[in-house]
Amino acid sequence: MNDIGVRDAAVTDVDVVVIGAGQAGLSSAYHLRRRGFEPERDFVVLDHAPQPGGAWQFRWPSLTYGKVHGMHALPGMELTGADPERPSSEVIGAYFDAYEKRFDLRVRRPVDVHRVSEGEDGRLLVETSAGTWSTRALINATGTWDRPFWPRYPGQETFRGRQLHTAIYPGPEAFRGQRVIVVGGGASGTQHLMEIAPYAAETWWVTRRPPVFAEGPFDEDRGRNAVAMVEERVRQGLPPLSVVSVTGLPVNDAVREARANGVLDRLPMFDRITPSGVEWDDGRHVEADVILWATGFRAAIEHLAPLRLREPGGGIRMDGTRAAADPRVHLVGYGPSASTIGANRAGRAAVRDIVRLLEGVAVGV
Numbered sequence: 443m444n445d446i447g448v449r450d451a452a453v454t455d456v457d458v459v460v461i462g463a464g465q466a467g468l469s470s471a472y473h474l475r476r477r478g479f480e481p482e483r484d485f486v487v488l489d490h491a492p493q494p495g496g497a498w499q500f501r502w503p504s505l506t507y508g509k510v511h512g513m514h515a516l517p518g519m520e521l522t523g524a525d526p527e528r529p530s531s532e533v534i535g536a537y538f539d540a541y542e543k544r545f546d547l548r549v550r551r552p553v554d555v556h557r558v559s560e561g562e563d564g565r566l567l568v569e570t571s572a573g574t575w576s577t578r579a580l581i582n583a584t585g586t587w588d589r590p591f592w593p594r595y596p597g598q599e600t601f602r603g604r605q606l607h608t609a610i611y612p613g614p615e616a617f618r619g620q621r622v623i624v625v626g627g628g629a630s631g632t633q634h635l636m637e638i639a640p641y642a643a644e645t646w647w648v649t650r651r652p653p654v655f656a657e658g659p660f661d662e663d664r665g666r667n668a669v670a671m672v673e674e675r676v677r678q679g680l681p682p683l684s685v686v687s688v689t690g691l692p693v694n695d696a697v698r699e700a701r702a703n704g705v706l707d708r709l710p711m712f713d714r715i716t717p718s719g720v721e722w723d724d725g726r727h728v729e730a731d732v733i734l735w736a737t738g739f740r741a742a743i744e745h746l747a748p749l750r751l752r753e754p755g756g757g758i759r760m761d762g763t764r765a766a767a768d769p770r771v772h773l774v775g776y777g778p779s780a781s782t783i784g785a786n787r788a789g790r791a792a793v794r795d796i797v798r799l800l801e802g803v804a805v806g807v
Contacts, residue, residue: 452574456486457800459568459577461558461745463489463549464496465516466775467583468538469789471547472517477797481548488570489551490588494542495535497587504613504637507533516541517786555584558771559748566749566770579796582746583774583785586739593625593737597715603731611734614638621729622646623720625711626736627653629691632706634736636696639705646728648720650711655697656690676760676776679753681741741776763792769799 458474460467471487479485493499507513508526513534515521519541524533542549554571561567561576568575590609598605606612608630614637622642624635627649639645691697700706712720712728719729743758751758751765758765758773765771772792775785 458485462583466785473793494539498534620731631736679759
């Protein structure tokens with residue numbers, strides 16, 4: 443590892459830049475520390491969020507910690523004694539904050555990364571709102587929260603009501619007495635519906651495909667199968683699938699009750715939006731005050747565009763956590779590692795490969 447050096451007044455040299463301080467970024471930083479890398483000397487963690495907590499800090503207040511499914515602890519420090527009634531944004535934000543301090547990760551925030559491009563002498567150049575870093579390797583852990591996906595439908599701009607995305611969901615009370623269409627077949631869509639229904643005048647659930655409800659525990663075999671499906675797509679350079687598309691919607695007592703009382707009765711995707719609601723080609727029309735787009739997110743990787751990593755299929759072809767086209771670049775929390783436990787494992791794997799790269803050992807053998 444090299445001591446930090448300054449090539450000129452504007453560029454700082456490090457061995458590794460970590461972009462993002464959510465689960466994937468903090469896991470990566472932890473494993474860098476374990477391998478002997480020193481923050482600010484050998485690596486730097488850049489996070490655009492205003493405070494610790496990754497995307498969790500932006501979650502809606504009604505998503506309490508007790509409603510969170512599958513939050514896996516960061517490596518080296520368990521999350522214990524959390525109040526299940528407390529908002530997950532507060533619980534996980536405080537946990538991430540304590541984690542950063544315990545392992546002295548020295549996350550820099552808020553820092554916006556503008557672009558990553560080819561630098562000099564085989565290094566990468568990371569240009570940000572806080573200066574420019576020249577690095578030998580990059581761990582990209584930017585997740586998806588900053589890229590909410592808004593589908594486009596004819597007439598969308600004519601709707602006189604309110605349209606909003608899960609990314610700015612305010613909680614169920616904001617929909618009191620209103621007619622609400624929730625679009626999207628994932629976990630967020632079902633959670634929103636079940637929360638909003640007691641407050642709204644009426645709700646409708648619209649999805650592109652019939653939802654698949656998965657009974658029974660999400661055991662190790664199902665988890666492995668889901669990861670394998672996503673992994674195969676990114677290996678081919680295709681964009682990752684959503685989690686629900688490969689796992690199905692988990693069924694619990696609340697979901698069973700919502701299905702029984704009609705809250706989770708699904709309608710096929712409408713064909714157009716009108717000033718007062720939505721329409722289907724068969725003549726059906728629904729009047730609504732709100733359209734809530736629970737339509738997911740896309741990977742936030744535009745800053746990597748100068749490296750030309752995307753394949754014709756639209757995704758980045760991956761070999762483990764490495765971008766197949768550039769072994770200096772690791773995407774953690776992308777594709778099969780886009781889960782809390784997956785991000786932990788991917789952080790460790792990325793650091794292992796980066797150590798070999800920096801030592802001049804061929805990776806992927």
